[in-house]
Amino acid sequence: MSEICDTRPPLPLGLARRGYTGTIQHLAAGGTTSSLPDVELESRLIELGFVEGARVEILHEGIVGRDPIAVRVDNITVAVRRREAMAVIVA
Amino acid sequence: MESPLLHLALVGTPNSGKTSLFNALTGSRQKVANYPGVTVERKEGAFVTPQGRQISLVDLPGTYSLRGRSPDEEITRDFVLGRATGEVLPDLVLCVADSTNLRLTIRLLLELKSAGRPLALVLNMFDIAKRRGVTVDVAALSQALGVPVVTSIAVRKGGTDDLLQLTDRLLSEAAAATGDRANTWRPLTVPELRATQREADRIIAQTVSLPERPDTWTARIDSVALHPVGGLVILLAILFIMFQGVFAWAQPLMQLLSAAFDALGQLVHDQLPEGLLQSFLQNGVISGVGSVIVFLPQIIIIFLFILLLEDFGYMARAAFLMDRIMGGAGLHGRAFIPLLSSFACAIPGIMATRVIDNRRDRLTTILIAPLMTCSARIPVYTLIISAFIPPTKVWGLINLQGLVMFGLYAAGIISALLVSFLVKFFLMRDYQPAPFMLELPDYKMPRLRSIAIGVYTRAKMFLQRAGTTIFAMMVLIWFLASFPQPPEAATEPAINYSLAAMIGQAIAPLLHPVGFNWQIAVALVPGMAAREVAVAALGTVYAIEGGKEAAEQIGQVLATKWSLATALALLAWYIFAPQCASTLAVIRRETGSWRWMAVTFVYMFALAYAAAFATYHIAVAMGAG
Numbered sequence: 001m002s003e004i005c006d007t008r009p010p011l012p013l014g015l016a017r018r019g020y021t022g023t024i025q026h027l028a029a030g031g032t033t034s035s036l037p038d039v040e041l042e043s044r045l046i047e048l049g050f051v052e053g054a055r056v057e058i059l060h061e062g063i064v065g066r067d068p069i070a071v072r073v074d075n076i077t078v079a080v081r082r083r084e085a086m087a088v089i090v091a
Numbered sequence: 092m093e094s095p096l097l098h099l100a101l102v103g104t105p106n107s108g109k110t111s112l113f114n115a116l117t118g119s120r121q122k123v124a125n126y127p128g129v130t131v132e133r134k135e136g137a138f139v140t141p142q143g144r145q146i147s148l149v150d151l152p153g154t155y156s157l158r159g160r161s162p163d164e165e166i167t168r169d170f171v172l173g174r175a176t177g178e179v180l181p182d183l184v185l186c187v188a189d190s191t192n193l194r195l196t197i198r199l200l201l202e203l204k205s206a207g208r209p210l211a212l213v214l215n216m217f218d219i220a221k222r223r224g225v226t227v228d229v230a231a232l233s234q235a236l237g238v239p240v241v242t243s244i245a246v247r248k249g250g251t252d253d254l255l256q257l258t259d260r261l262l263s264e265a266a267a268a269t270g271d272r273a274n275t276w277r278p279l280t281v282p283e284l285r286a287t288q289r290e291a292d293r294i295i296a297q298t299v300s301l302p303e304r305p306d307t308w309t310a311r312i313d314s315v316a317l318h319p320v321g322g323l324v325i326l327l328a329i330l331f332i333m334f335q336g337v338f339a340w341a342q343p344l345m346q347l348l349s350a351a352f353d354a355l356g357q358l359v360h361d362q363l364p365e366g367l368l369q370s371f372l373q374n375g376v377i378s379g380v381g382s383v384i385v386f387l388p389q390i391i392i393i394f395l396f397i398l399l400l401e402d403f404g405y406m407a408r409a410a411f412l413m414d415r416i417m418g419g420a421g422l423h424g425r426a427f428i429p430l431l432s433s434f435a436c437a438i439p440g441i442m443a444t445r446v447i448d449n450r451r452d453r454l455t456t457i458l459i460a461p462l463m464t465c466s467a468r469i470p471v472y473t474l475i476i477s478a479f480i481p482p483t484k485v486w487g488l489i490n491l492q493g494l495v496m497f498g499l500y501a502a503g504i505i506s507a508l509l510v511s512f513l514v515k516f517f518l519m520r521d522y523q524p525a526p527f528m529l530e531l532p533d534y535k536m537p538r539l540r541s542i543a544i545g546v547y548t549r550a551k552m553f554l555q556r557a558g559t560t561i562f563a564m565m566v567l568i569w570f571l572a573s574f575p576q577p578p579e580a581a582t583e584p585a586i587n588y589s590l591a592a593m594i595g596q597a598i599a600p601l602l603h604p605v606g607f608n609w610q611i612a613v614a615l616v617p618g619m620a621a622r623e624v625a626v627a628a629l630g631t632v633y634a635i636e637g638g639k640e641a642a643e644q645i646g647q648v649l650a651t652k653w654s655l656a657t658a659l660a661l662l663a664w665y666i667f668a669p670q671c672a673s674t675l676a677v678i679r680r681e682t683g684s685w686r687w688m689a690v691t692f693v694y695m696f697a698l699a700y701a702a703a704f705a706t707y708h709i710a711v712a713m714g715a716g
Contacts, residue, residue, distance in 0.1 A: 036526060039281055040160065044528060046284045047155035049194055051292075059310075063319035064415035068527055070317060075301060076192050077309075077531040079411045084526050 013056060013071065014086035021057040022090040024050060032086040041087055048080075049073045050088050096145045097262055098179050100170055102203065103187035104195050105153035106404075106532040108215040110134075111541045112187055112245040113150040116254075121548055126166055126175075132445055133166075142259045149181075155195055157202050158278055162450045171206050172274060183209045183261055185254075190220035190227065190242070191306075191533065193299060197291035200236060207274040209265045210238050213254055217242040219535065224302030232298040246538040309404075309533040316405070322412050329405075330431060333396045341435075344388035352381030367573075375569030380562055390439040390553050391546055393432045397443055398545045400428075402537035407529055414527050420508040421515035423452040424527060430456065430507070433463035437674045441681055442549065455514050457681060458691055461674050462507035462667065464500045471625055471665050472499055478646035479658040495662075502666050506698065568672065571616060591616040605700060606660040606707035608653075656710035663706035669695035 010025050014032075027045055029038035036044070050056075050073060059077065060070035068081045103109040113121075117136025126133045134150040151170055152163035159165035166175065173180035186203055188196035193214075200212055214220075214227060233240040241257045244250030279287065316322050356373040363369040400406050410424030417424055425447045433440030440460045447453040476492050483491050570590070577588040586592060595613030602612050610629065618625030629645060649658070669692055679688040 034526060041526075042281050043156070043158065043279075043284055044160070044526075046281070046288055047195065047198070048528060048530065049288075051285060051288050060313065060317040060411075061319060062411065062415050063323065068411060068414050070313070070411065070531055074194065076194065077313075077533075078528065079407065079414075079531050080528050081414070081526060084528060 008091050010089050010091040012086040013058075013069075013088040013090050014082040014084075016058055016090065017066075018058050018061045018069075020090075021055070024052055024054045024056060025089045025091050026052055027087055028089055029087040032083060034084045034087070036084075041084060045084070045087060048078050049076055050078075056088070056090055096147055097182045099146055099148045099183050099185060099258070100181040101148065101150045101185050101187055102167060102171060102199070103153060104155050104189075104199060104530075106407075106530055107153065107187045107189045107196060108245055109150060109153060109187045110545075111402075111538060112213065112215055112243065112251070113148065114541045114544045115245040115251055117148055119544055119547055121544070123548055123552055140255050140259045140262075142263075144259065144262060146258070149178075154199070156199060156279070156284075157206070157276060171203065171208060172276060181208055182265060183211065183258065185211055185213050185258075187213045187215050189532075190214040190217045191223055191225055193227075193295055194288075194291060195530075197236070197295060198288050200238065201287045201291060202276070202279065204236075204238065205274070205276040207276075209261055211257060211261060212236065212238055212240045214240060214242045215245055216535075218244045218247065218250075223306060226300045228298045232294070235294045235298060246541065306533045312534055313408070313531075316408055317411065322408070326409055326412055329400070329409075333393070333431070336392045336396065341388040341392050345385045348385045348387065349381065352377055352384070356381070367576075370573055371569065374573070375566050376562075384554070386436050386438060387550065387553065389435050390442070391550055393435065393439045393443065394546050394549045395542070397428060397432075398542045399537050402535065402542060404532045404534045407531050410527075410529070411531065418527075420511045422455065422508075422511055423447055423449065426452065426456040430460060430463055433460040433465060436465045436467065437461040437463065437671070438553070438677050441674070441677050442553070444681070454682065454687065455511055457678055457687070458514060458694075459507040459511050461669075461671065461678075461691065461695065462503050462510065464503045464666070467671070468499075468665055468668060472496060472662065474646055475649070475658050475662055478650045479653075479655055499662060499666055502663075506666065510694070510698075568616070586613065604707075605664070605703035606654070606657040606711075607664075607703070608657070611657075611661065654711075655715040656707050659710050659715070660703040660707035663702040664699045666702060667695045667699035669699050 008022070012028075012031075013022075013024075016022070027042050027050065029042040029045075032041065034041050054074050055072075057072040058069050059072055062068050066082070068079050069085060070077055070079050071085070101109050101113055113134065113136060116138050118138075120138065121134060121136040124133050124135075132152075136148050136150070138146050138148065140146060149170065151167040154164040154167045156164075157168045157171065159168040169175040170178055171181065171184060184203060184206070186196065186200045188200075196212075200210070203210055212233075214229070217227075220227070227242075229240050229242060239257055239261065241253050243254045316325055356377040359372045359377060360369060363372065397406075400409070406425070406428070409427060412424075413427045414424035417427060422430075426444070429440045429443040429447070431440075432443050437460050440463065441457050444453045444456045444460070447456060476495055480492050480495050485491050485494055568591075571594065572586055572589050572591040574590055575588060577585045592613050594616055596609055599607070599609035599612040614625045614629045629649070675688050675692055678691050679685060682688070
């Protein structure tokens, strides 16, 4: 199982679909269209538990454009928009 | 011995059960106000410790860090650091954690340590954590963190005993200690933030064992409640019940209150001699305050629903479901419930905006809440529609009267969305909308005691308002409608000699372009007290006896005196109806500024004028003049 995860190419969480499970590789706030400055976005994500190595799973999607998404981050559930989730690189 | 008042502060992440702990410690001994100059709620309560210390406890806004990214979080930071104006440095800071979910709070606690205040960690909801199989080595956790740790069950009797004892111990130690520890806090950089989170995770791994499986109930409920289609259906069903409650269940109580105030007024009328004092007490004081207090049942029911849903954990889900749908108009997902409540009355709606934690999003919602068609407009709509719109069928099945009513509701909603869009575009251009990022807490059984205290606090706040700002407005309006007194040989109704009539006459030329005659202008002045009062005022101006029961009669008179264009223009005016004094007073109180009250009044007046003007002239051009 873990070998399969390790060989998957990394992708932004913002592109993943419902049911996706993976591990956070790193945060890359630079490439998003979020209205927040990069540092602020990264800080907020960390404060909500999005740190390297955390297990994530997409539990639910909204009705309009599958947005926002409800993500299980280790043992809590967080709602984010896909725009901000683009900063979380998972594999 | 008179013991000095000691100051405690509750800090914690949102959903940490901070409020239920606050309610458990202070009971109904709470004061809710705003921090000076900002739209942030300040909750303070009092209690006495087992050793007899007098404590003032402040429930600070929920936060994940001390960075202060919003006005609410700045309050929390400034309070803890002793920078807040008019506040004292807390003698003890209690950091509250949801025991089932320690990660984010432990990180916050590590940051709080640098503030140098005496600090303790409260593991709240310890019973739920135990039931779910979470075990915490409290002694080891305390050792690793370097702060005292205590468990509590806020909602159970005796569940805060350990916390109270610890409070006594820490306060006596703090009093014995000489000199404050240094405040070394500064904003954390991203690497530092990451490092504290890793440190927190390391401590948790050593001292807390988590169950294998997450809460299955929450997962099960969410699989339905957050389903893209099913979730919206459930949300609509909940809203339907809530609406039903606000309109149908509150109705008998409201009628009872209204009748009671009428009876009280009549009693005063009968007991006192004819004259100014009698009129002041009956029409100014009793009916003025009464017209506001009748909304109390609606306010209680709305807050009962809101607090139940919030406590259960559903509010965050409702925001999740509505986020993109509301977001199109620049509104936050959380604005949904307050706007919906505004269909009953803008006053509870505006008060309910307190669930929106971002100040700018809250302001936008407050500004557009009065555009939702409130129940007080219904008597005016009904009167004019039944007098001027024939009950013919459109396309053989839709009643034209019903269609006009629906159109008026739709026009209110559409203009609200438009105004929200314009506000974001012009007034808050520099403002970056708050991204939607929030925790979806596990569902919890709502605790009735905590909810009862919450509803009680809101009801008290509303009544205090009715007793101060709103009451003052009512007296002013009564004064305008009563002075000067009519001469001895007056043939016209008394109001026609009053200041209200003079104002009406004075503004009549201003309202002439939108097709209003001076009688309408005069009726709009007492209509400030409450929108539906305009109906009774029109009756008075046209010298029709019988008050509210005579509504049908008023309609017949109006049908002969007004053109259809004038009637339609008045309907268009009432979509915006800028003249509700109670709404303006609540906006003033909730935003803490006269400026936003003025902004609301001016923009609604401008829209009302423009809409009535356009309606009148289009109607005249089509031959309805």
